Amino acid sequence: MADMRIIIVGGGIAGLAVALRGSSRDIVVLEASQMNKEVGALISLQPNASKIATKLGLDKYLGGKGPTRDKAFRIYNTDGELQAEIPSTERFGADRLVYHRADLHDALKQAATAIDGLGRPVRIIPSSRVMSCDSESGLVMLENGEHYSGDVIVGADGIHSTMRTIITGPDVSSPKPTGISAYRLLLDMKDVEKSRAFTSIINPREPFTTMVVGYDKRVIMGPGNNASLYGIVALIPDEHMHEASRSDSWTSNGSMKKLLESFAAFPEWILEVFKASGSSPALYQLRDIDPLESWVHGRMILIGDAAHAMLPTQGQGASQSFEDAEALREFLNDIPTPHTQAQIRKSLHDVFEARHERASLIQAYSRQQARPGTDMNRKRVTLNPAEFQEYNCAYEGARVWQAQQSSLKPIHTT
Structure with a gap:
């Protein structure tokens, strides 16, 4: 058989x-x-x-x-004001896991x-x-x-x-270019918690996915690995980039200096957590297929x-x-x-x-x-x-x- x-x-x-x-x-x-x-x-x-x-x-x-069992998706403006919260309710019969x-x-x-x-x-x-x-x-x-x-x-x-x-x-x-690039950062939670400006608005250990929207850009972040890590993805239109992103690898290195330049209009509480990573971000060009x-x-x-x-x-x-x-x-x-x-x-x-x-x-x-x-x-x-x-x-x-x-x-x- x-x-x-x-x-x-x-x-x-x-x-x-x-x-x-x-x-x-x-x-x-x-x-x-x-x-x-x-x-x-x-x-x-x-x-x-x-x-x-x-x-x-x-x-x-x-x-x-x-x-990490995610409880909700929260949206903030750049002033740190909560605009919306969509709970990860039990009606779906399972958790969102990070x-x-x-x-x-x-x-x-x-x-x-x-x-x-x-x-x-x-x-x-x-x-x-x-x-x-x-x-x-x-x-x-x-x-x-x-x-x-x-x-x-x-x-x-x-x-x-x-x-x-x-x-x-x-x-x-x-794969087709979408006109958007993404910076990725993965931080040790202890480094995130050193940022007083950030933690005065966001408690990084709380199991929430957070998005901050402003100036045609967005930052999406949240804890993982039993809240020992904090992940950040910063999305930006390519026309506002200060460096070229690659389309063939999402692990290529970007520049922290250029990231900060691209998000210069964002408030210090966001920029401070970027800087807390202590390493270069990954940078890649977002593509998809029809x-x-x-x-x-x-x-x-x-x-x-x-x-x-x-x-x-x-x-x-x-x-x-x-x-x-x-x-x-x-x-x-x-x-x-x-x-x-x-x-x-x-x-x-x-x-x-x-x-x-x-x-x-x-x-x-x-x-x-x-x-x-x-x-x-x-x-x-x-x-x-x-x-x-x-x-x-x-x-x-x-x-x-x-x-x-x-x-x-x-x-x-x-």
Whole structure:
């Protein structure tokens, strides 16, 4: 009785989230990097994703990684006045959890490779750069000449996906500049608390995500890792930048001096916490992709940023990868053993049909929130933020979502 051979191209959050073991699965993850260093940043799982993590049995590995349970999203003006608070209510059935990115990655890796998990452990092979894939035969070729053959090929290789070009061609789905760049800072909480001006307005240990909006810019920040760390993302239109940002890496170094120049109009209580980091910020250019017409070709399917890269304005990037993982598991579970290729291809198309409309709408709303009123928004979503929070976080999985579509309030676009 042959196991289903699953090859996952990409060993990041999306690839490891979908590396879900089963009693009749042989799973290999091919990762281009050496996997010896994850980015030092905070990352969130929204309630829609933390519910899925529980459903997939990942709490055993994620729970010990010190997540911060976020209570609400707060919006301040530059005078330090609270303008709005959107609570993370219990009606969604789960918390919004904030992790250090490396901790989340390590937990997913442990879940995939632990000896005591369901079925055989996943094989993760680093330094395996994929050069080509025949999506009809399932043959994956590496840069070093090695090749792997699979019944299912999962393209989880991020926004600059090689696998995506196999479906769309190299020009159709290239990441598009959004006109916004982001500085990232990750601070030790003890350093943040040295800033009297900042802590007189914001208690950094309180489990709230805070956004400060002003002068066509925004600063989003909050605690993580059991409030031992404080993450900051400062978003700025490219035309107001004082240095060039790169589009190919979100880990390239920026200049603290240039960051402070770009946000010079902001009050000292914000600038003071920037300076408290004591290190150079990371700087990258925000890009996303337009919704694809298909994520599936032959026995290959795209997931995560390879399928629907989106801006971080809703914090849904990683969460949508978890939704992909749950959908793929649900529909692959329908396939009997032994299986046929026709059954596999049907299941992959079922995943796409279950996920495409939802992920595309979240892409559109993330883009709209980043630069409202600009021509980068080909369609406008008319739900307000509270309604869209409900749309995002009340999600209960691919099958439930499909069943609910006939009764859900229409999502209007213009």
